[in-house]
Amino acid sequence: MLVKLKIKRFDPADSGGKTWWQEYDIDVHPDSTVLDSLIQIREQEDGTLAMRCACRASICGSCGMRVNGSAKLVCKTRMVDVAPNGEQLTIEPMGNQHVIRDLVVSLDTFFSQIKRVEPFLKPSFVPEQGEYIASNKSMENLLTSMNCIMCGCCVSDCTVLEVDANFIGPAALAKAWRFTEDPRDSERDERLKALNDEDGGMWDCTRCMKCVEVCPKGVAPMDRIMELREAAIAAGNTNTSGYRHTESFYNSVKKNGRLDETRLALDSAGWTNIPRLLDLAPIGIAAMRKGKLPPLMPHKSDEHKNVKYLYESVEGES
Amino acid sequence: MKYAFYPGCVARGGAPELYDSALAVMERLGIEHVELTKAACTGAGVLQEKNLKMGDILNVRTFALAEQMGLPIMVLCSTCQGVMSQANHRVKRDPEYLAEVNKHLAAEGLEYKGTTSIKHLLWALIEDIGLDKLKETFTRELTGMNMAPFYGCYMVRPSEALEFKANPERETSLEQLIESVGGTVTDFAGKTACCGFPILFINQANSMKMVANHTGTAKDLGAHAMVTPCPLCHLNLDGYQPKARKQVRGDKADLPVIHVPQLIGLAMGMSEKTLGLQKHIVSTKEIVRMAEAAPAKV
Numbered sequence: 001m002l003v004k005l006k007i008k009r010f011d012p013a014d015s016g017g018k019t020w021w022q023e024y025d026i027d028v029h030p031d032s033t034v035l036d037s038l039i040q041i042r043e044q045e046d047g048t049l050a051m052r053c054a055c056r057a058s059i060c061g062s063c064g065m066r067v068n069g070s071a072k073l074v075c076k077t078r079m080v081d082v083a084p085n086g087e088q089l090t091i092e093p094m095g096n097q098h099v100i101r102d103l104v105v106s107l108d109t110f111f112s113q114i115k116r117v118e119p120f121l122k123p124s125f126v127p128e129q130g131e132y133i134a135s136n137k138s139m140e141n142l143l144t145s146m147n148c149i150m151c152g153c154c155v156s157d158c159t160v161l162e163v164d165a166n167f168i169g170p171a172a173l174a175k176a177w178r179f180t181e182d183p184r185d186s187e188r189d190e191r192l193k194a195l196n197d198e199d200g201g202m203w204d205c206t207r208c209m210k211c212v213e214v215c216p217k218g219v220a221p222m223d224r225i226m227e228l229r230e231a232a233i234a235a236g237n238t239n240t241s242g243y244r245h246t247e248s249f250y251n252s253v254k255k256n257g258r259l260d261e262t263r264l265a266l267d268s269a270g271w272t273n274i275p276r277l278l279d280l281a282p283i284g285i286a287a288m289r290k291g292k293l294p295p296l297m298p299h300k301s302d303e304h305k306n307v308k309y310l311y312e313s314v315e316g317e318s
Numbered sequence: 319m320k321y322a323f324y325p326g327c328v329a330r331g332g333a334p335e336l337y338d339s340a341l342a343v344m345e346r347l348g349i350e351h352v353e354l355t356k357a358a359c360t361g362a363g364v365l366q367e368k369n370l371k372m373g374d375i376l377n378v379r380t381f382a383l384a385e386q387m388g389l390p391i392m393v394l395c396s397t398c399q400g401v402m403s404q405a406n407h408r409v410k411r412d413p414e415y416l417a418e419v420n421k422h423l424a425a426e427g428l429e430y431k432g433t434t435s436i437k438h439l440l441w442a443l444i445e446d447i448g449l450d451k452l453k454e455t456f457t458r459e460l461t462g463m464n465m466a467p468f469y470g471c472y473m474v475r476p477s478e479a480l481e482f483k484a485n486p487e488r489e490t491s492l493e494q495l496i497e498s499v500g501g502t503v504t505d506f507a508g509k510t511a512c513c514g515f516p517i518l519f520i521n522q523a524n525s526m527k528m529v530a531n532h533t534g535t536a537k538d539l540g541a542h543a544m545v546t547p548c549p550l551c552h553l554n555l556d557g558y559q560p561k562a563r564k565q566v567r568g569d570k571a572d573l574p575v576i577h578v579p580q581l582i583g584l585a586m587g588m589s590e591k592t593l594g595l596q597k598h599i600v601s602t603k604e605i606v607r608m609a610e611a612a613p614a615k616v
Contacts, residue, residue, distance in 0.1 A: 159512040160517075162511075164521075164524045203517075203521075204520065206471075206514065208475070208511065208512035209472075209476055210471075210511075212475060213476055213477060226367055230368060241520045242367075246364055247368065250364075250365050250369070252359075253358055253359045253376070257356075258327050258330075259327035261328070261332050265519065268519035268520075269519060279522075283558065283561070286560075292332060292333060292334055293332075294331035294332045299327075299330055301356055301357060301358055303356050306356070309425060310372075310375060310379065310425075311372065313425065314371060314375060
């Protein structure tokens with residue numbers, strides 16, 4: 001089949017920092033992956049094209065790049081799926097990471113984030129004889145995160161990293177979750193507290209789900225971040241705006257069946273946090289002048305007491 | 319068509335013009351609806367941070383209420399759509415979990431069988447009404463108006479729960495709608511990114527960068543307005559645009575961010591007041607003027 005690829009090029013030696021697009025029209029086998037096509041270009045058309053790849057079986061995590069604007073493992077992406085009618089594909093290096101050349105990014109950003117969560121077991125004890133027996137169930141629970149092959153696709157498309165390089169990122173948080181859930185680890189509470197308190201930690205995720213969508217291995221990093229937040233709250237970490245926001249939301253629905261937006265804003269800012277409250281004032285005044293300030297007395301859903309009873313029945317379980 | 323109508327908290331709170339404009343265009347289109355006044359908030363993914371199961375139970379309760387009426391749910395909010403779709407996806411693929419959730423609903427005499435579907439007004443316009451029939455209600459051709467789509471995360475991800483494979487048109491629904499009114503799509507990479515609203519109270523600096531980047535980029539590309547199916551995106555991209563643009567780009571807020579029913583209301587010849595366009599923080603005067611000057615549809 002005939003395929004068209006438009007590839008973003010970058011040569012640090014020749015181009016003085018400039019990038020350019022280069023187009024290739026080639027004939028590939030109908031079963032080809034995007035990686036097969038790129039290798040064919042490198043071997044038959046243009047030996048200067050730089051890319052990173054190894055296993056060709058979505059195990060090594062080397063060939064992450066952006067296809068039509070979205071991060072993918074190109075060895076796992078078939079041409080017929082992304083260009084069924086011979087559409088031109090755009091191929092770029094991954095985002096949020098330093099480009100070394102063409103489609104190759106530096107792994108430094110990724111691993112500096114991973115190192116921040118101390119990604120190693122800190123066991124509570126080492127058995128004198130034999131091995132530590134962990135239950136099958138507790139290990140199965142870790143499978144999502146353990147499937148991570150460190151390809152960097154989630155980091156590439158993270159919308160927070162786009163505006164804030166200090167964010168610890170989805171891959172590192174999913175890795176941290178893995179250790180907080182491991183029954184052999186002795187520092188669960190310390191890990192949760194560190195990620196709760198840290199600038200760029202668990203509360204800076206926007207829940208945009210890009211990482212869930214682009215992860216080729218089903219790690220679903222954002223789902224792990226939500227579990228980290230739930231665990232951090234349960235462990236008594238109540239010093240963040242994120243906590244106050246969640247708590248206010250939870251209680252507002254319990255009380256009214258609906259969201260009390262005004263109260264949510266004030267609770268999240270913190271009732272004693274005068275600078276934050278003053279910061280909200282101009283926005284509130286502008287909204288009021290336009291007739292769109294949320295009601296000061298919250299709307300309630302009909303029969304909202306039933307919602308409260310539901311809460312009580314769920315809370316009574318735990 | 320008839321729906322169990324779930325307007326969501328924000329359309330009844332911080333973005334009342336969404337509720338009013340939606341009712342106006344639904345009436346024009348002959349869409350019947352019964353409002354789910356007993357239904358609770360979806361939790362917006364926030365409540366779920368503290369207790370995912372609680373969130374699922376609240377949403378399944380809403381599905382059961384609609385199921386009793388035998389009607390599909392219509393929402394006006396990307397976040398409502400996404401959070402409900404995810405909850406529905408979780409209980410439909412796991413009968414044991416559904417049974418567990420139903421146990422809690424029994425006290426109210428409710429049981430969810432798994433038959434309710436959830437559709438944003440945007441999807442309903444395309445999938446149930448059809449763009450051809452929709453266009454018959456238009457009185458103006460909004461040619462010359464460049465509009466940037468902005469979906470809101472929950473309306474595009476995760477694509478599995480949103481059933482994109484079975485409904486591929488959902489991926490380009492906003493672009494289709496913009497073209498149906500005669501407008502030109504201003505395409506930009508940020509259209510499926512985060513607006514920054516979920517972290518507004520947590521990391522405002524990052525949230526403001528997102529607002530300034532999206533609205534500034536769309537404006538630079540020639541957009542006259544941005545169109546969104548998500549009132550939460552609207553609150554941030556409109557309400558905080560003056561602050562964000564000044565703080566991040568050193569320029570002024572100049573891109574109106576309009577709701578889906580306001581866009582089609584303009585094509586239907588409805589007035590600024592009917593659509594609540596005077597309630598926006600960023601002035602909508604220029605697009606109202608453009609719509610009023612637009613040629614009549616032949």
